[in-house]
Amino acid sequence: MTTGPLHDLGLTEKRTRLDAPSAGGCCGGAGGCACSQAAPAPRRRADSVTGAPAASVSVGPVTSVLGITGMTCGHCIASVMNELETIQGVESVDVLLNNGGVSRVTVTSATILDPDAVSAAVDEAGYELVDAE
Structure with missing residues (x-):
């Protein structure tokens, strides 16, 4: 099995809610990334516009694939992961x-995610959400 250069550089990260947050890495580009600082702690946010907790119906595991631009390093990855985990x-x-x-960001959830919340x-x-293609 051959691996791509991204895998070789360790720039793929997967985390479940039980894992500890990532501490980040170095910055290779613009975006105001402060890699010397730890990624911000996740904040809990309601899924609705009104601020009330969103009602959800369990439909089993749902996988969503997102395209996100502007990410350049481990700190960027940690920031996106922390926000999506809220x-x-x-x-x-x-x-x-x-x-x-x-x-490419793959999100596994218990229910279908609210596109506005994502x-x-x-x-x-x-960062900017774009088509994953």
């Missing part, structure tokens, strides 16, 4: 960094 129902987040391109989380982390 969404109710998120069980795990897997990030494949594509420095200078569209990074967009708000990515925006809060400081």
Whole structure:
């Protein structure tokens, strides 16, 4: 089995809610990343516009693949993961960094995620949500 250069550099990260937060890495580009600081702690946020906890119906594990631009390092990965993990129902987040391109983020959740909550989380982390293709 051959591995790609991203795997060789250790720029793929997967974390479930039971894992500890990542401490980040070095910055290879713009974006105001402060890699010398630990990633911010996750904040709990309601999934609805009103601020009330969103009602959810269990439908089993749901996998969502997101495209996110602007990520360049481990700190970027940790910031996105921390924000996505604040969404109710998120069980795990897997990030494949594509420095200078569209990074692929796979989110596994107990229910279908609210697109507005996903967009708000990515925006809060400081990055842009785009098509994953």
